[in-house]
Amino acid sequence: MVIPDYKKYLAVERLPHIWCAGCGNGIILKALLLVLAELNFRPGEILLATGIGCISRAGDYVSFQRFQGTHGRTLAFVTGLKIARPALKVFCLIGDGDCAAIGMGHLIHAARRNLDVAVLVANNLNYGMTGGQFSPLTPNKSLTSTSRAGKIEASLDICRLAEVAGANYVARTSVFYHGELRKYIREAISKTGFSLVEILTPCPTYYGRYNKIGGPDEMLTWFRDKTVPLKKYLQMDKQEQKDFFWRGKLVE
Amino acid sequence: MAGEKNKVQFLSGNEACVWAGIHAKARFFAGYPISPATEIAEMCAHELPRHGGFYIQMEDEIGSIAAVIGASLGGLRAFTATSGPGLALMQENIGFAAMAEVPCVIIEVQRFGPSTGIATKPAQSDVMTTRWGTPGDHSLIVLAPSGGQACYDLTFAAFNLAEFFRTPVIVLTDAVIAHLREKVTVKSEEELFLVNRDKRLLRVTGLVHDSFGYSSDVPEVAGELITRLAQKIEGHQALLPGPRFYGPESPEVLIISFGISARAARQAVFLAEQEGLAVSLLELQTLWPFPEEEIRKMGAEVKTVLVAELNRGQVQREVRACGISPEKVRGINKIDTTVITPREILNEILTVIINN
Structure with missing residues (x-):
């Protein structure tokens, strides 16, 4: 396989990045840049929009247009931007806290309006930038710095939320499945209207350590073992489902 | 249209x-x-x-x-x-x-x-x-x-x-x-x-x-x-849009105001003039950055500065911060949902001038 020249989209002079060893954000960014290279976008016609949090620093490592707004509001900024510049291809790279907690309202309304944007949610199951607190997407019973005895709240399925809000394309995978990740990103970008890809990604520094999953490689295999295809997931009983994440395409 | x-x-x-x-x-x-x-x-x-x-x-x-x-x-x-x-x-x-x-x-x-x-x-x-x-x-x-x-x-x-x-x-x-x-x-x-x-x-x-x-x-x-x-x-x-000035150039009392209160103050200047009083108004069009220089200059020359506003003295505080001596500055403030009337400003002017 010929690897397309993704480095032209990378601000190489800004490296090394700030992400921890074993973080999945680099895998996500590379997957996105590879897809951009495959689709051969010109720098002037694309924009990477991010919010606040670990993944949102991705904007510092791209050579093309980037917008980094305030925490949770990325999709509201992009709503105005897309009205002014409808031809601009916009990719949002936001975290689980950004999209499911502080910015959930904007996510729902962007999907309802069918805003033409591809939203990539880097779900590392906690707030990494602030030291590993639980987010709405953190699984129940997880240990985090604000749930030392286990998270007592239920977690949220952001994909199903996007589905009922009217998203055109919804899929979930993990950085472990790199080929699938690129495929979903490519499909999301190629789709007109609102599309969302939730990407399960390791945070060995906090989530992995607190929950005794292990280091970077153990976390990657943990995601392999914890994810099941959507079809199989739907055949499980409710109790069993609680131990797994589904992966696959929910809406297309 | x-x-x-x-x-x-x-x-x-x-x-x-x-x-x-x-x-x-x-x-x-x-x-x-x-x-x-x-x-x-x-x-x-x-x-x-x-x-x-x-x-x-x-x-x-x-x-x-x-x-x-x-x-x-x-x-x-x-x-x-x-x-x-x-x-x-x-x-x-x-x-x-x-x-x-x-x-x-x-x-x-x-x-x-x-x-x-x-x-x-x-x-x-x-x-x-x-x-x-x-x-x-x-x-x-x-x-x-x-x-x-x-x-x-x-x-x-x-x-x-x-x-x-x-x-x-x-x-x-x-x-x-x-x-x-x-x-x-x-x-x-x-x-x-x-x-x-x-x-x-x-x-x-x-x-x-x-x-x-x-x-x-x-x-x-x-x-x-x-x-x-x-x-x-x-x-x-x-x-930036500068303050607007109404009234005689060397007044005894200077009113500083903005917005709807400045409208009442403009009328108060007119009423004061009819009473033979030297009262002027500095209507602020730009609130921020605060027009310190104009206020400092004008404030130094008058006996009293009245600041009319519908709050407890937010602009008055800034006027004081311009370096005008505190005993010179008085507020006309209303915080009861009604607006300041020209008559209320005139009454304050009369009180001030009698005390001066």
Whole structure:
């Protein structure tokens, strides 16, 4: 396989990045840049929009247009931007806290309006930038710095939320499945209207350590073992489902 | 279309703001309904599409200002309108616009607060919140019209100032001015002077950033950025609408006021003149950056400075900070939802002059 020249989209002079060893954000960014290279976008016609949090620093490592707004509001900024510049291809790279907690309202309304944007949610199951607190997407019973005895709240399925809000394309995978990740990103970008890809990604520094999953490689295999295809997931009983994440395409 | 056929119109303050926006080529409005600013959104929904523009009703005020910033970055002149509670929600993104240097205009129709307060009653108690509502050292521009014509002129100016200084500009009106219907002369096409912007690659962030738009935590970069953001506005006050002066040049009493209270003060100056009293008015058109120099100069020459405003002394405090001796400065303040009347100001003038 010929690897397309993704480095032209990378601000190489800004490296090394700030992400921890074993973080999945680099895998996500590379997957996105590879897809951009495959689709051969010109720098002037694309924009990477991010919010606040670990993944949102991705904007510092791209050579093309980037917008980094305030925490949770990325999709509201992009709503105005897309009205002014409808031809601009916009990719949002936001975290689980950004999209499911502080910015959930904007996510729902962007999907309802069918805003033409591809939203990539880097779900590392906690707030990494602030030291590993639980987010709405953190699984129940997880240990985090604000749930030392286990998270007592239920977690949220952001994909199903996007589905009922009217998203055109919804899929979930993990950085472990790199080929699938690129495929979903490519499909999301190629789709007109609102599309969302939730990407399960390791945070060995906090989530992995607190929950005794292990280091970077153990976390990657943990995601392999914890994810099941959507079809199989739907055949499980409710109790069993609680131990797994589904992966696959929910809406297309 | 009424606003362009006739040069002289009979408009409410809210309507005047919208026409100023349309004439200033603002083509994007994002908003959320809130009294007493709602008519601005309603009118934009109606008029902007007819002028090739866009109206979007966002899910809240946070989203509204965010969409305005996004549209502005995309090349459209953009604005929103709100009142106190909505402005509170917008504050984080107003700071973002200041940090990322995004031109945008926010029309704030003040109502009685804090909190929900009384939605339909006027106040002038958001003076400080417009200046310091968003965290961090920053500078921005706040203009305060005192009637329909000023709503038109200052809103028009706001769009140019936003572009020129690349900053958020707040037009601070109130519930009375917003609904007061007056004669307004609108500009003809050839009278319109518009500051245009250059279109450039977008590399935008609210983080401290270098001149290429990449984030940085280097002390020199941070220090230079924050200094430049403040000085680019504060160092150019002469370009901002200056205070308006009414009355004799060497008065015994100087009234300082703005917005609807300045209208009462103007009448009070007239009443005082009929009583044979030397009273003048300095009506502030730009509230922030505060016109320190003019006030210091004028304040030094008079015996008494009266500051008339519908709050507990927010501008009065700034007037004192200009270095005018404290015993000279007195406030005429009302915080009961009613406006200050010319007679009330005159009574205060008479009391002051008798004591002098």
